[in-house]
Amino acid sequence: MTTDAPWLIAGLGNPGPWFRLTRHNAGFLAVDRLAERYGARFRRRGIGAVVAEIEVDGRQVLLAKPLWWSINLSGRPVAALLRRYGVPVERLVVVQDDLDFAYGTGKLKRGGGPGGHNGVRSVGEVLGTRDFVRLRFGIGRPPKGQSVGDYVLKKFSDGELAAMPQVTDRCADALETLVRLGLNRAQDALNVSA
Structure with a gap:
C-alpha cells in the first residue's frame, strides 16, 4: 500500500428521503456528519454513488454513499469507487448499522463476518475479501415481537434523534483518528460506551 493512497x-444506507432517518441509514448519517465538519458537499458520480472529498491532515479522504436501490447491493458501487480512485482495500472503511450494539455505542474492527448485515456481505462478496475496516454504529435490538426487518427500516425515536449529534460526532472523531493515527488509536477512542 502506498502511503499517499486515498482513503x-x-x-x-438506503437511498431516498423516506429512509433518511431510519436505523438502516446510520452509515449515511455518520459520513454526513464528517462531510459537514469539512464543509464538503456530496456530488453524484456515474458509479452508483455520491461522493464528497475532504482532506484530513494532508490525507485525501473520499466519503461515499452508495445509491443502488437497496443497501443490500452496496458492493458494486464500493468496488467501482475503489477502482476509480485507486484506493487499496486496506484503506476502505465501511460504516454500517449494527444490532449487536446499544444505541450510542460502536466498534471499529478490521475484517470479520458480516454478522447478518447484507450490505456488508455484498461488499465482501464483490471485493472477494473481508479485509477492510468496519465502523459498527450501534442501533440496538428490536423490541420483543418486532421483526429485525421492520426495526431497521423504522425511524429513530425522538430520544435517539436528540442524541444523534453526539453519536455521529463520536463516529466522525473515530474516523478522523483512524486516518491520522491508525486503527489501534481509533479503536481506543470509539470502542467504549457513549
Missing part, C-alpha cells in the same frame, strides 16, 4: 469511507 474511502463508505457509509451504508
Whole structure:
C-alpha cells in the first residue's frame, strides 16, 4: 500500500428521503456528519454513488454513499469507487448499522463476518475479501415481537434523534483518528460506551 493512497469511507444506507432517518441509514448519517465538519458537499458520480472529498491532515479522504436501490447491493458501487480512485482495500472503511450494539455505542474492527448485515456481505462478496475496516454504529435490538426487518427500516425515536449529534460526532472523531493515527488509536477512542 502506498502511503499517499486515498482513503474511502463508505457509509451504508438506503437511498431516498423516506429512509433518511431510519436505523438502516446510520452509515449515511455518520459520513454526513464528517462531510459537514469539512464543509464538503456530496456530488453524484456515474458509479452508483455520491461522493464528497475532504482532506484530513494532508490525507485525501473520499466519503461515499452508495445509491443502488437497496443497501443490500452496496458492493458494486464500493468496488467501482475503489477502482476509480485507486484506493487499496486496506484503506476502505465501511460504516454500517449494527444490532449487536446499544444505541450510542460502536466498534471499529478490521475484517470479520458480516454478522447478518447484507450490505456488508455484498461488499465482501464483490471485493472477494473481508479485509477492510468496519465502523459498527450501534442501533440496538428490536423490541420483543418486532421483526429485525421492520426495526431497521423504522425511524429513530425522538430520544435517539436528540442524541444523534453526539453519536455521529463520536463516529466522525473515530474516523478522523483512524486516518491520522491508525486503527489501534481509533479503536481506543470509539470502542467504549457513549
